[in-house]
Amino acid sequence: MTTAAPLTAVVTGASSGIGRATAARLAADGWRVLAVARRGDRLAHLASQTGCEVLEVDVTSDESVAALRARVDDLFGGRLNALVNIAGGALGVETVAEADLDKWQGMYDTNVLGAVRVTRELLPALRASERGDIVLLTSTAAQAAYEGGAGYNAAKAGEHMLADALRLELNGEPIRVIEVAPGMVRTEEFSLVRLGGDRAAADAVYDGVDRPLTAEDCADVIAYAVNAPHHVVLDLVTIRPLAQAANHKVARHRGL
Numbered sequence: 001m002t003t004a005a006p007l008t009a010v011v012t013g014a015s016s017g018i019g020r021a022t023a024a025r026l027a028a029d030g031w032r033v034l035a036v037a038r039r040g041d042r043l044a045h046l047a048s049q050t051g052c053e054v055l056e057v058d059v060t061s062d063e064s065v066a067a068l069r070a071r072v073d074d075l076f077g078g079r080l081n082a083l084v085n086i087a088g089g090a091l092g093v094e095t096v097a098e099a100d101l102d103k104w105q106g107m108y109d110t111n112v113l114g115a116v117r118v119t120r121e122l123l124p125a126l127r128a129s130e131r132g133d134i135v136l137l138t139s140t141a142a143q144a145a146y147e148g149g150a151g152y153n154a155a156k157a158g159e160h161m162l163a164d165a166l167r168l169e170l171n172g173e174p175i176r177v178i179e180v181a182p183g184m185v186r187t188e189e190f191s192l193v194r195l196g197g198d199r200a201a202a203d204a205v206y207d208g209v210d211r212p213l214t215a216e217d218c219a220d221v222i223a224y225a226v227n228a229p230h231h232v233v234l235d236l237v238t239i240r241p242l243a244q245a246a247n248h249k250v251a252r253h254r255g256l
């Protein structure tokens, strides 16, 4: 009796939050996972805890992403079943009038160009597997603007359009394009990074909210999508905590 070879995945942004949780979850589900991010110390910890293979990769660098492709060729024989694009995030909450263009550039570079760069480089390996998935982690910020959000709204809306165009371009090929758009997720770093390391401001984002989503909640949805029979495509999944009806409509309980 032959045993089917494990499915293979690359997860970007795997040093923390949703990327880390997704890499760990897919490894626990029996996938061979190459978890990539910029921070080698965190990757080493992930590897020791989960058995994921790891590689330091900067999605904003052509050279670094070419090295990722070489590693996929070595490790997986050039056949990749899932590319999970998580690297990205938000920088700042300035209004358009106060826009910090370096932050806007940074968000475009990681969320949009980073995802394009990695996807373009790994598409041959996804094709070669004949059972490919491209997951793009966008956000509800791609669906509705909010004050102070324009830079992040624009970057995530750009990534959403990347997903939609790619799905059309790959129609007829055995590659699913899956967009997962979370609302309020409490992770160790998302708000802290966005708010420049201001811990009190980061904690206030979740103040009084009953159970914001966790990184593991999002990893569950991604795992469901990539483990589903391959003719079933969750092309866009929006996930919010029960307490959040829309970006601006969040039930908060204070002092109860």
Ligand code: 8X3
Binding pocket: 138, 139, 140, 141, 149, 152, 182, 183, 184, 185, 247
């Ligand atoms: C996170 C959702 O509301 O902070 O991607 O933009 S929000």
